[in-house]
Amino acid sequence: MPHPTDTYDTTGTVIDRTRPVIALVVPCYNEQEVLPSTALTLGSLLDTMLGKEMISADSFVMFVNDGSRDNTWQIITELHSRDNRFKGLSLAHNRGQQAAMLAGLMTVREISDAAITIDADMQDSPDAVIEMVEKFRQGADIVYGVRASRSTDSWFKRSSARAFYSLQQRLGLETIYDHSEFRLMDRKSLDILAEYGESNLYLRGIMPNIGLKSDIVTYDRAPRTAGVTKYTLGKLLAVSIDGITSFTAQPMRLIFSVGSFLLFADIIVAIWVLVSHFQGRAISGWSSLMLSVWFLGSLVLIALGIIGEYIGKIYVEVKHRPRYNISEKLID
Ligand code: UDP
Ligand code: MG
Numbered sequence: 087m088p089h090p091t092d093t094y095d096t097t098g099t100v101i102d103r104t105r106p107v108i109a110l111v112v113p114c115y116n117e118q119e120v121l122p123s124t125a126l127t128l129g130s131l132l133d134t135m136l137g138k139e140m141i142s143a144d145s146f147v148m149f150v151n152d153g154s155r156d157n158t159w160q161i162i163t164e165l166h167s168r169d170n171r172f173k174g175l176s177l178a179h180n181r182g183q184q185a186a187m188l189a190g191l192m193t194v195r196e197i198s199d200a201a202i203t204i205d206a207d208m209q210d211s212p213d214a215v216i217e218m219v220e221k222f223r224q225g226a227d228i229v230y231g232v233r234a235s236r237s238t239d240s241w242f243k244r245s246s247a248r249a250f251y252s253l254q255q256r257l258g259l260e261t262i263y264d265h266s267e268f269r270l271m272d273r274k275s276l277d278i279l280a281e282y283g284e285s286n287l288y289l290r291g292i293m294p295n296i297g298l299k300s301d302i303v304t305y306d307r308a309p310r311t312a313g314v315t316k317y318t319l320g321k322l323l324a325v326s327i328d329g330i331t332s333f334t335a336q337p338m339r340l341i342f343s344v345g346s347f348l349l350f351a352d353i354i355v356a357i358w359v360l361v362s363h364f365q366g367r368a369i370s371g372w373s374s375l376m377l378s379v380w381f382l383g384s385l386v387l388i389a390l391g392i393i394g395e396y397i398g399k400i401y402v403e404v405k406h407r408p409r410y411n412i413s414e415k416l417i418d
Contacts, residue, residue, distance in 0.1 A: 106199035113186035153180035227298035231268030335398030342391025348384035
């Protein structure tokens, strides 16, 4: 018998919001230093929530080994043999945090009511997990973990993150400020996520795009419990570029605007060139060269902009994103 706060997923199966099966999805890349203590923390987190009768006893942790080169997978295997609430998934190659999380989410979606992605280094507060589950039980489909402050980050990381968020916003992306990958997603939102066919994944952008009922939980991000960051500057840049180019063709439109602006500026250049020419200040050949360089330059940019517009359309088409996402149904 469904509870009043229960909802249905896209196949019409009840999502249990009273005693939900919660899956904690943990991407792990070379995390041998932190895994033993992380498993202890997450195990007792499950016990706490179970004690509060917030979750089902079937709730579990899904570690996703992202092609680690250290003993990460061995540790996960040992954890699983000791306690089958610790489950594991191993990717053949290192495909990055986004892909590792997606692999975990797609694996758990059929066996849980909601999944929470959390970093292996326990920088995301385990206490905030309890609040997320509470918000889910109250009816939210997606709950974003939002950082209360960035005091534990270096100056560089703090200011580059700010610049990145505001650039994204200016380019028209729907993003949640100061939210990284710490979030709860219920089965309905994961079913919809599965419909997104693109291979350049940027979950932070896709989740708001899904458009279901969401809520936020603020938390203080702790320093890493052990080990070092797995993000090199190169990896960080790659994710940022992916974040923008997989959501908007706006930079391509900019070419057209620049071309049009230059075509307009041509008039001023032409006046200046002609005045110089008739005042006899120009050496022979300069005037015609100047006029053609400016005129042709702007034409080339406009032409590129038009091509860009078509490529922009192709870009949207090849993504094969769902054209709409259903949030509720009353048909029986
Ligand atoms: N991670 C991953 N694959 C990678 C890089 C990172 O699965 O290629 C995982 C990593 O194990 C951790 C999470 O992503 O659980 C966040 O990484 P990290 O803590 O190193 O990033 P930071 O907190 O420094 O941004
Ligand atoms: Mg970290």
